[in-house]
Amino acid sequence: MVEYRDQNAPPGGPYRWGMVIDLDRCTGCEACVVACHAENNIRISGEEEASKGRAVNWIRIERYWEGEYPNAQVKFMPVLCQHCGSAPCEPVCPVYASYHTPDGLNAQVYNRCVGVRYCGNNCPYTVRYFNWFEPHWDEPLNEQLNPDVTVRSVGVMEKCTFCVQRIRGAQQTAQKEGRRVKDGEVTPACVQSCPTEALVFGDRNDPNSRVSRLSKDDRGFGLLEELGTEPSITYLKRIK
Amino acid sequence: MEARKDFFLKKQKRAGEKEHWNLIQKTNDDLLSPMFETGRSYYVVVAVLSLLVLAAAGAWTYQIKTGIGQSGLHPPIFWGVYIASFVFWVGVSHSGTFISGVLRISKAEWRRPITRIAELMTLFSIMVAALFIFVHLGRVWRFYYLIPYPNQRQIWPNFRSPLMWDAAAIFTYATSSLIYLYLPLIPDFALMRERVTGWRRPLYRVLALGWRGTQTEWRWLGMAMRIITILIVMVMISVHSIVGFDFAVSLVPGWHSTIIPPYFVVGAIHSGMATVVMGLYFVRKIYRLDGYIRLEHFDKMGKLMLLITLLWSYFYFVERQVVWYGKIPDEMTVLDSILYGPYAPQHWAMIAFNSVIPLIALSIPRFRRWPLGLMIVGILINIAMYIERILIIVPSLGHPRLPYAWGRYFPSWVELTILVGSFSFFLLLYVLAIKFVPMIAIWEEKEGILHGRYEER
Amino acid sequence: MADTKSAKRIIFGLFEPQTPLRPILDRLQEMKFSEESIEISSATPILAQPVGVGWKRFRLVHVTIIAGAIGIFFGVLLAGGTALLYPIRTGGKPIVSPSIVGIISYEMMMLFAIVTTFITAVVKVLRSHRVAAEYDPRIDEGFVGISVLSDRGDPRGGPVQDLFQEAGAVEVEVQ
Incomplete structure (x- = not known):
């Protein structure tokens, strides 16, 4: 009934940010996890909290085994916020802390969040993380916080943003120059650090971007896409 | 019209007969006596309950100070004891409205000694339930973000969220149950206004609204009661359905089920009735009101409980049966963990307490006339209903679709302290109310005398 | 008095x-x-x-019905109207959907009806005292x-x- 108007829409229609994760390339090295921690001011959970299952990893490497030792085969799957087109976490938020941006991001407004945690329950991927305590960083990590990223306080939900600070930076540059953001101009920290280039990021509305081309690969699938969540991330996996 | 006038005047004549007149005097004295006679044990009970409430308040303060991490929650289990308690207490609050509302609508004579006891429970348990919303919030100091009022922050609540439906329903229900408790109290306040001294007198003077017992007043009261009774039963059904929606509209395996809202309503009535029976037992026992809360009342409550037990068992069976036969893997992991897995002991205890034991016991006519027995069944049902809330929340959340994220949950000492404190708070409010309002509606009891209940006996 | x-x-x-x-x-x-x-x-x-x-030509239930109708109107404004003024997209759900407006309107209808009935009865009781x-x-x-x-x-x-x-x-x- 009501269309959302985006005043800052770029020439040629809005962006739709998306990612492709090639599971056949992923080695499970966890470089993306480390990069994400450094980029996004992710708090240090500590041993005790981590053992309670409260470690925060906006991107995590899920390990699955096939077969028994010694013939076990380990499989890795990086899981991060899928930035669903029809996100289950969004409508359940009573204060609009979780909402959908016009460029297809599943945004989390920390200031608004009151911490009812319904979004965390309703996320089928369990990629939402909660700040159970006031965040802290051991010395000297507190000296290297990223000034572009908010430090989240106690009692709010947080999750992967697709490094929205980088996206917005590139968008503003492009807007000033009166053009669209070029393919490859924006790379989230995890994509940037992936040594095997298993992760690719870009605009799905641009048919010539790497993401658009790769996601048409016949190896592609969406994680739990049968739920109708319309995830923005396409996984690639060869079926043996 | 004239004939009707005479009929009702006959009722007044009956009041003049010596036997009835004496009964009326006795009713006044008997039902007011709990408010005036205070033993030492009363103060002990109040002190103990207050201490437990204070402990819970301390635990909550500690949680606010340090963070919600003081609970045992962690991904993927974001809801735990607090939400289970919220659902449980909303359930208990269905006692008053169901018992008193439905019995009033059906003009059941035997409701008279039960309504007030039940209505007080409704009000207090909905208060405790509302408290748990705040205990549960991660940033409780920002609770006003949930209230729809124009503000400078450009924040408005999202009515698409089931939690906002919840807030609307709970607010409506709490307001109306307060009104529903207060209306039939007005004549009793007038009665007490003339008989108490000290600080209570000016209070009752205000609360009695200058009641003079005129027929016009009775008529307005009666009209308002009849209308509000019907409405509040409709609100009651909607409140627990909406609490059920909180779960049913989500994607979580084990929650996403169409039967959850009606099943919640039945479960709520189940625990509400059980709580009313417990209240009846203790009020009768402690204040020796055997002449008012009689065995026939327990018998009739027992029959109603039997009906609700059957309904609950039916709903429960349907819910599990459908999931089990459908054999969808995500749903099955949840069901398996409940039926055979780590949650099996709690589950089978719940089945025994909630279904098997009440079904057998309440089917025996002699058991229904045994107040202590009914009270024990009430306790069992309440324990089982609490387990049921936990079993809905924890196993479902603990088994999300990606097995990597599976988790277990056990409440922390903070959660348990607050849980115990919530029970103490409910009891404390109830115990304090005994000194403030008559536990049995005096005028309704007197009206019962004039309706000739005593002759039928 | x-x-x-x-x-x-x-x-x-x-x-x-x-x-x-x-x-x-x-x-x-x-x-x-x-x-x-x-x-x-x-x-x-x-x-x-x-x-x-004063009770003769006055039916309390009419007050209840009118208040309930106002409650429905208020509920529609609250759940539907404010959403239109504040159209934020969440999870592919429409900005205004009838079922949600219905739920909120139902609760508001009940709230208005019950509170108004109560207040009217109280006022009538107080006014009958002369x-x-x-x-x-x-x-x-x-x-x-x-x-x-x-x-x-x-x-x-x-x-x-x-x-x-x-x-x-x-x-x-x-x-």
Whole structure:
């Protein structure tokens, strides 16, 4: 009934940010996890909290085994916020802390969040993380916080943003120059650090971007896409 | 019209007969006596309950100070004891409205000694339930973000969220149950206004609204009661359905089920009735009101409980049966963990307490006339209903679709302290109310005398 | 509140419960006291059709229905209207959907209906007081009070008091 108007829409229609994760390339090295921690001011959970299952990893490497030792085969799957087109976490938020941006991001407004945690329950991927305590960083990590990223306080939900600070930076540059953001101009920290280039990021509305081309690969699938969540991330996996 | 006038005047004549007149005097004295006679044990009970409430308040303060991490929650289990308690207490609050509302609508004579006891429970348990919303919030100091009022922050609540439906329903229900408790109290306040001294007198003077017992007043009261009774039963059904929606509209395996809202309503009535029976037992026992809360009342409550037990068992069976036969893997992991897995002991205890034991016991006519027995069944049902809330929340959340994220949950000492404190708070409010309002509606009891209940006996 | 300086007065007779009220009421009617000026006080409702003020053409349920309708309107504005003013996209759900507006409107309908019914009843109770005498605690024990409202100079005052005495009133009082 009501269309959302985006005043800052770029020439040629809005962006739709998306990612492709090639599971056949992923080695499970966890470089993306480390990069994400450094980029996004992710708090240090500590041993005790981590053992309670409260470690925060906006991107995590899920390990699955096939077969028994010694013939076990380990499989890795990086899981991060899928930035669903029809996100289950969004409508359940009573204060609009979780909402959908016009460029297809599943945004989390920390200031608004009151911490009812319904979004965390309703996320089928369990990629939402909660700040159970006031965040802290051991010395000297507190000296290297990223000034572009908010430090989240106690009692709010947080999750992967697709490094929205980088996206917005590139968008503003492009807007000033009166053009669209070029393919490859924006790379989230995890994509940037992936040594095997298993992760690719870009605009799905641009048919010539790497993401658009790769996601048409016949190896592609969406994680739990049968739920109708319309995830923005396409996984690639060869079926043996 | 004239004939009707005479009929009702006959009722007044009956009041003049010596036997009835004496009964009326006795009713006044008997039902007011709990408010005036205070033993030492009363103060002990109040002190103990207050201490437990204070402990819970301390635990909550500690949680606010340090963070919600003081609970045992962690991904993927974001809801735990607090939400289970919220659902449980909303359930208990269905006692008053169901018992008193439905019995009033059906003009059941035997409701008279039960309504007030039940209505007080409704009000207090909905208060405790509302408290748990705040205990549960991660940033409780920002609770006003949930209230729809124009503000400078450009924040408005999202009515698409089931939690906002919840807030609307709970607010409506709490307001109306307060009104529903207060209306039939007005004549009793007038009665007490003339008989108490000290600080209570000016209070009752205000609360009695200058009641003079005129027929016009009775008529307005009666009209308002009849209308509000019907409405509040409709609100009651909607409140627990909406609490059920909180779960049913989500994607979580084990929650996403169409039967959850009606099943919640039945479960709520189940625990509400059980709580009313417990209240009846203790009020009768402690204040020796055997002449008012009689065995026939327990018998009739027992029959109603039997009906609700059957309904609950039916709903429960349907819910599990459908999931089990459908054999969808995500749903099955949840069901398996409940039926055979780590949650099996709690589950089978719940089945025994909630279904098997009440079904057998309440089917025996002699058991229904045994107040202590009914009270024990009430306790069992309440324990089982609490387990049921936990079993809905924890196993479902603990088994999300990606097995990597599976988790277990056990409440922390903070959660348990607050849980115990919530029970103490409910009891404390109830115990304090005994000194403030008559536990049995005096005028309704007197009206019962004039309706000739005593002759039928 | 019966003020001694006001132009009206209330003659109040307190009767034992067994006193037949019917003849007294008939006599009062013969004396041309209107139904609005006679009140009977009792510990429980005893008359289905009371002699009293102001309830005649007034149906409380109409208030309830009107308040409920206003509640629905308010609910629609709250859940639908504000969403239109504040259109934020969440999870592929429409900005305004009938089922959600329905739920909120239902609750608001109930809230408005119940609160308004309650307030109306309270106001009506408070306003009915100018006819009846002050409360007598003996009413709670089963006694019945009859109040008659008349002008201070009404010549029927004396006969009414006599009538009450004859009928066996425990107490007759003029306020």
